[in-house]
Amino acid sequence: MDTLSYKTISANKETAKKEWVVVDAxxxxxxxxxxxxxxxxxxxxxxxxxxxxxxxxxxxIINADKVRLTGNKWxxxxxxxxxxxxxxxxxxxxxxxxxxxxxxxxxxxxxxxGMLPKNRLGxxxxxNLYVYEGSEHKHEAQSPKVIxxxxxx
Numbered sequence: 677m678d679t680l681s682y683k684t685i686s687a688n689k690e691t692a693k694k695e696w697v698v699v700d701a702x703x704x705x706x707x708x709x710x711x712x713x714x715x716x717x718x719x720x721x722x723x724x725x726x727x728x729x730x731x732x733x734x735x736x737i738i739n740a741d742k743v744r745l746t747g748n749k750w751x752x753x754x755x756x757x758x759x760x761x762x763x764x765x766x767x768x769x770x771x772x773x774x775x776x777x778x779x780x781x782x783x784x785x786x787x788x789x790g791m792l793p794k795n796r797l798g799x800x801x802x803x804n805l806y807v808y809e810g811s812e813h814k815h816e817a818q819s820p821k822v823i824x825x826x827x828x829x
Contacts, residue, residue: 687724692731694804696820698813699735702742704825706770706787709743712828713784714791717801721828730797734804736820740780741809745770755786781807 697716701709719725719732745753750771757766773783784807792798806815 685724687719687726687729687731689729691724692719692729693722693724694731694733696734696736696815696818698820698822699737699825700739700811700822701737701784702739704743706743706745706783709737709825710784710787711791712825713737713805714788715828717788717792717804728797730800730804732801732804734806734818734820736806736808736813736815737784738808738811738813740784740807741774743780743784778809780809 699709699713699716713735715721716735717732719730722731725731751769753770755768755770755773757768758764759766770783773779773786776782785802785805788805789798789802792801806813
């Protein structure tokens with residue numbers, strides 16, 4: 677028997693093959709889109725996935741302002757923040773977040789952040805996410821490939 681075939685291959689920073697991908701968020705449901713993006717950022721769709729290594733792809737989301745929510749979630753869902761002062765708890769709805777400057781960027785980052793690990797690796801993986809409200813992005817030099825997010829589970 678060839679014992680080398682039974683070795684577990686663990687990816688590291690040097691052997692991780694990171695790619696650049698573009699995801700179009702037009703008419704995509706927010707939560708379903710973000711779960712797939714979080715899995716892309718973690719690298720869970722790759723055969724050499726390693727939980728403690730940043731082996732995920734760099735994800736560019738375009739048309740983020742055209743994302744949709746089902747039901748009354750635009751006004752009924754509440755995100756809480758805390759300023760650090762007494763009585764400083766603030767409520768935000770997705771509609772109020774989208775109304776502000778860079779609202780789509782903030783909303784998608786917030787949702788994806790909740791789906792990543794709550795440690796330094798999760799923060800590093802979140803930095804590989806780039807969100808743009810229009811169809812233009814500034815990462816043409818990386819020659820990203822356009823993927824259909826609906827083909828992923």
